[in-house]
Amino acid sequence: MRYLLSSFCLLFIACGSYSKKHDFQIVKSLNSRIRNSYFSDESKDYVYKANITVYDNDFSGIFIVKKIGEANHRIVFTTEMGNKVFDFSFIDDTFKVNNIIEDMNKALLINILKKDFTVLVKEKTTVIKSYSLQDTLVYETVILNKKYFYFKTQQLNKILRVASGKEKVTFLFSEINDTIAHQINIRHSNIKLNINLKLIN
Amino acid sequence: MPKLFYILFFIATAVNAQTKMGSTEAAKLKAKVKAHAASVKTLLSDFAQYKHLDFLSNDIVTTGKLAFKSPNTVKWEYTTPFKYAVLFKNETLFINDEGKKSNVDIGSNEMFKQLNTLIINSIKGDMFNENEFDISYFKKETNSEVYFSVKHEKISKYIKVFHIIFNKEGHVVELKMIEPSEDYTRIIFSNRSINIPLSDAIFTQ
Numbered sequence: 545m546r547y548l549l550s551s552f553c554l555l556f557i558a559c560g561s562y563s564k565k566h567d568f569q570i571v572k573s574l575n576s577r578i579r580n581s582y583f584s585d586e587s588k589d590y591v592y593k594a595n596i597t598v599y600d601n602d603f604s605g606i607f608i609v610k611k612i613g614e615a616n617h618r619i620v621f622t623t624e625m626g627n628k629v630f631d632f633s634f635i636d637d638t639f640k641v642n643n644i645i646e647d648m649n650k651a652l653l654i655n656i657l658k659k660d661f662t663v664l665v666k667e668k669t670t671v672i673k674s675y676s677l678q679d680t681l682v683y684e685t686v687i688l689n690k691k692y693f694y695f696k697t698q699q700l701n702k703i704l705r706v707a708s709g710k711e712k713v714t715f716l717f718s719e720i721n722d723t724i725a726h727q728i729n730i731r732h733s734n735i736k737l738n739i740n741l742k743l744i745n
Numbered sequence: 746m747p748k749l750f751y752i753l754f755f756i757a758t759a760v761n762a763q764t765k766m767g768s769t770e771a772a773k774l775k776a777k778v779k780a781h782a783a784s785v786k787t788l789l790s791d792f793a794q795y796k797h798l799d800f801l802s803n804d805i806v807t808t809g810k811l812a813f814k815s816p817n818t819v820k821w822e823y824t825t826p827f828k829y830a831v832l833f834k835n836e837t838l839f840i841n842d843e844g845k846k847s848n849v850d851i852g853s854n855e856m857f858k859q860l861n862t863l864i865i866n867s868i869k870g871d872m873f874n875e876n877e878f879d880i881s882y883f884k885k886e887t888n889s890e891v892y893f894s895v896k897h898e899k900i901s902k903y904i905k906v907f908h909i910i911f912n913k914e915g916h917v918v919e920l921k922m923i924e925p926s927e928d929y930t931r932i933i934f935s936n937r938s939i940n941i942p943l944s945d946a947i948f949t950q
Contacts, residue, residue, distance in 0.1 A: 589801045593827045595842070604829070604842045610800050618800050624807070624829050625821065626796045626922070626930030627903060643926065645903075744826040745805070 561709035562693070568675035568682055575671055578683040578694045580703075581723040583665045586611045592728070592741035594621065598653075599736045605629060607741055609665060617665040618642075632657070634665055637688070656737065660730055663687055663703060663715065669694075719743075763890060766882035774882060774889050775873050777915040782871035788813040790937040792821075798928050811934070812947050817865055820948060832950050833861050841950045859900060863907075870909055870917040878907075888912055901925070 563570075583590055594607035608620045615636045621629045631643040639658045648654075666687060675682040683694040695702035703715040711733050719726035728741040766774070790811045795804040809823040822830040832839040838849040866872045873880065878893040889911045895901040903924065910919040916937060923929040 587802065589803055589805075591805055602842075602845075602847055604840075606796070606805065608798065608801065608805070610798075612800060620798060622796065624823060624827075625831070626794065628924065628928070631926075742827075 562706045562711075563673075563675055563682075563684070565709060566677065568677050571674050571676045571681075573671055573674045575674075575683070577668045578671050578685060578696070578700075579668055580664075580666060580694075580700055582700075582717060582725045582728075583609050583611055583617060584667050584723060586613070589745065590724075591743070591745045593744050594742075595740040597736070597738045603629075606744075611665075615667070619661050619665070630657070632661060634662055637662075656732075656735075659688055659690065659705075660713065660715075660739070663692065663705070663713075664728075664730070763883040763885040766884055766889065770884075771882035774891070774911065774915070778870045778911060779873065781915040782866075782869035784940070785813070785869055786815045786940050787943045788868065788937065788939055789941065789943060790934045792935070793933045794823075795931040795933075796928075797931065799926075804931075811868065812943060813865070813868055814943060814948060817861070818948050819861075819865055819868065820950075830950060832948060833864070834948060839950050846950060859897070863900070867907055867909060867920050868917060870911055870915065872907065872909070885910065888918065 588611075590609040592607040592609075594603075594605050596603045596605075605621055605623045608618075608622070610618045612618055617634045618632070619634065620631045623629060628643055629645055630641070630648060633640040633642055639662065641654060644654070669685045669687060669692075671683045671685055673684040675684070677695075679697060681696045683696070685692050685694060691706050693704045693706060694700060695704070699717070699720045701717050701720070704711050705713040713733070714729075714731045716729040716731075717725035717727070718729075724743065726743040728739075730737075730739040730741075732738070788811070791808070792811050793806060793808045795806055797804045807823050807827075808825050809821065812820045812822070818832070818834045820830060820832040828841075828843050830841040832841075836850065840847045840849070863872070872878060872891075872893045877896055879896065880894075881892045883890045883892070891909050891911070893907040893909065895905055895907070904922045905925045906923045908919075908921040908923065909917055912918050916939075917934060919931065919933050921929055921931045
């Protein structure tokens with residue numbers, strides 16, 4: 545119990561500090577939910593050329609996202625020549641590995657990708673607090689027990705995962721046209737992992 | 746019941762506009778393809794690659810040029826919708842990803858070596874190795890189609906069967922690699938030039 549209590553205090557301090565440190569001004573919640581519409585059209589095949597850097601190793605290939613149904617997405621990564629590297633399903637908050645090559649079949653890596661891609665495709669998430677930062681609205685939320693800040697100027701252009709008052713993962717959406725982000729970058733601060741996606745269709 | 750059987754049989758025949766080849770005909774095709782493959786010193790061809798994933802609305806189409814030089818140098822160069830080239834040469838994989846160059850030593854990787862051999866053999870069409878494949882032959886209008894079911898346990902996890910369509914001359918016009926999930930990669934070759942001089946510059950990156 546004491547441990548739990550101190551964990552809560554720590555969590556509170558940790559979360560409070562990031563927004564304070566960056567001068568976020570609390571505003572009355574404008575929306576109860578924040579939307580990420582970048583993978584929300586079931587009729588569309590989202591196909592990106594991907595460059596992934598993991599600990600100085602470069603991989604490239606084709607990154608495919610498809611919305612199959614409500615809160616149901618499929619993500620497949622293949623080499624340029626068409627060989628599947630991994631194939632994941634995200635249904636509600638469940639995650640399933642349909643296929644992964646032996647070299648990448650490591651629990652640690654799969655867990656990182658699961659967390660990143662869950663955020664990438666999650667369309668609606670409950671807002672815990674809202675802030676303003678100059679002309680940007682910032683929404684605080686929790687996904688898979690991790691704290692995130694969604695930054696929205698005209699569109700959603702950044703998502704941050706924060707822990708212990710520090711940025712852990714940054715999702716950047718740019719060259720946004722309607723509800724399609726032509727460029728997406730997912731960068732980790734604590735591990736050498738960087739994912740660059742460039743729309744090709 | 747017999748009626749239903751006939752209907753089903755008719756549908757099956759109508760859908761598969763191809764018939765199984767007799768053994769004499771199959772032997773002839775095999776000999777023709779092998780002779781042609783042995784005579785190929787260089788090959789240059791355009792290709793269109795269709796990646797089919799069952800859940801997608803459309804196949805992902807990429808196009809480019811293929812260059813081959815005997816005995817085992819091959820370059821796949823994608824030009825649309827992105828620029829990407831991969832060159833298999835001297836047990837090394839040279840990659841040029843929109844100007845960013847890297848290479849992978851595949852000398853120590855058995856799986857890569859086998860895949861490379863498979864790719865080269867499939868371009869030429871000469872995969873008639875009964876230790877490695879279960880082979881079946883079909884007639885498809887004026888062309889022939891051969892199914893090569895992979896016996897190798899590790900490789901069959903990625904590709905379970907190769908379908909190769911040969912034209913009358915025994916040249917590969919289409920290559921389809923089917924995964925255990927039934928998703929596949931289909932490559933259609935066009936504008937083929939055989940045994941024309943290819944400069945070394947093509948095989949450097």
